[in-house]
Amino acid sequence: KAGVTQTPRYLIKTRGQQVTLSCSPISGHRSVSWYQQTPGQGLQFLFEYFSETQRNKGNFPGRFSGRQFSNSRSEMNVSTLELGDSALYLCASRTGGNTGELFFGEGSRLTVL
Amino acid sequence: GQQLNQSPQSMFIQEGEDVSMNCTSSSIFNTWLWYKQDPGEGPVLLIALYKAGELTSNGRLTAQFGITRKDSFLNISASIPSDVGIYFCAGQLGAAGNKLTFGGGTRVLVKP
Numbered sequence: 001k002a003g004v005t006q007t008p009r010y011l012i013k014t015r016g017q018q019v020t021l022s023c024s025p026i027s028g029h030r031s032v033s034w035y036q037q038t039p040g041q042g043l044q045f046l047f048e049y050f051s052e053t054q055r056n057k058g059n060f061p062g063r064f065s066g067r068q069f070s071n072s073r074s075e076m077n078v079s080t081l082e083l084g085d086s087a088l089y090l091c092a093s094r095t096g097g098n099t100g101e102l103f104f105g106e107g108s109r110l111t112v113l
Numbered sequence: 114g115q116q117l118n119q120s121p122q123s124m125f126i127q128e129g130e131d132v133s134m135n136c137t138s139s140s141i142f143n144t145w146l147w148y149k150q151d152p153g154e155g156p157v158l159l160i161a162l163y164k165a166g167e168l169t170s171n172g173r174l175t176a177q178f179g180i181t182r183k184d185s186f187l188n189i190s191a192s193i194p195s196d197v198g199i200y201f202c203a204g205q206l207g208a209a210g211n212k213l214t215f216g217g218g219t220r221v222l223v224k225p
Contacts, residue, residue, distance in 0.1 A: 004155070033212070043156075043201065043215040056212050090155050100144035100205035102213060104155030 002027065004105035006091050012111045018079040021108045025072050025093030031055070032074040033102060034066060037088040046089075049074055078110075086112045119202055119216030125224040126192040133188045134200060134219040141182035142204030146213065147174075150199045159200075160187070189221075197221055 005024040013019050025032050033056075034046040045058035049068035066076040072093075078085055088109050092102035119136045126132050136145070144163055148156035160171050162178035162185060169176055175188045185204075189196055202216040 035215075042217050045212045045214075048212060058212070092155075100146060100203075100211070100213060101158055101161050102146070102203075103158060104148075106153070106155045 004091055004093050004103055006089075006105035006108050008108055009106065010109045010111075012113060013081050014113050015081055015083060017081050018077060019081060019110060020075055020077045021089055021091075021110075023074045023076075023091030023093075023105060025074070025091075026103055029093035029095055029103070030072055031094045032068055032072065033092045033094075034074070034076050035090040035092065036060075037090055037107070038086075043090070046076065081112045083112050086110060117202060117204060117214050117216040119219055121219060122217065123220040123222060125222050126189075126196060127224045128193060130192050131188060131190045132192055132196075132221065133186055134202075135184060135186035136202035136204070136216045137184045138204055138214075139183075140206070142206050142214075143182070144205040145176070145178050145185040146203040146205070147176050147185070147187045148201045148203065150201065150218075152198075156201055192221075194223055197223055 007022045031050045033048040036044045047066050048056040052068045063079045068074045088107040090104050090107045092104045094102050116139045146161050147159045150156040160169050160176040165182050166180050167178040173190045199218045199220050201218050203213040205211050205213050
């Protein structure tokens with residue numbers, strides 16, 4: 001069974017630009033979560049989508065948004081990029097039921113210059 | 114909000130040693146998870162715990178869900194060089210849809 005796939009793996013943007021990251025969950029998983037990982041803040045929860053609806057949201061500004069499609073694939077978007085948005089963005093999927101077991105992708109490393 | 118304190122922040126291992134790390138929370142969790150992350154990769158799930166007092170093994174790894182529901186520990190027995198990496202604990206309160214809260218990680222390094 002294929003794992004969680006994230007694209008692109010690496011990208012460089014400049015301040016003020018926007019970026020869209022993509023995530024394909026494990027087949028059969030209906031829940032997709034996004035996390036930001038930085039050396040200083042660790043793993044911070046962004047949001048979770050289930051059946052195309054945002055089910056949970058972390059404490060990030062409105063510049064961070066996401067969506068989920070009917071095939072469970074998800075995208076997250078960051079607008080008006082700031083230097084502090086440089087991070088590894090991790091997508092994780094789970095079945096969507098009671099289990100808390102998240103399965104992570106390899107991440108998209110964003111560098112903002 | 115919920116806080117997870119993970120310790121130690123880093124440790125050096127020598128091949129063959131047993132090592133342990135733990136996480137404590139300011140509030141209870143119903144699920145504890147342990148992940149390992151290698152450089153340039155996403156975290157990989159090692160062990161999941163669902164009941165207070167539960168002790169679960171995965172090869173040389175053993176983890177326990179604390180009786181108070183506010184802590185968990187992970188032991189690695191007979192460590193080998195590939196055990197190097199960052200280990201994260203994560204807790205989830207409640208059932209479906211609740212987010213995971215992650216500890217700050219324990220960086221495991223090899224003794225020079």
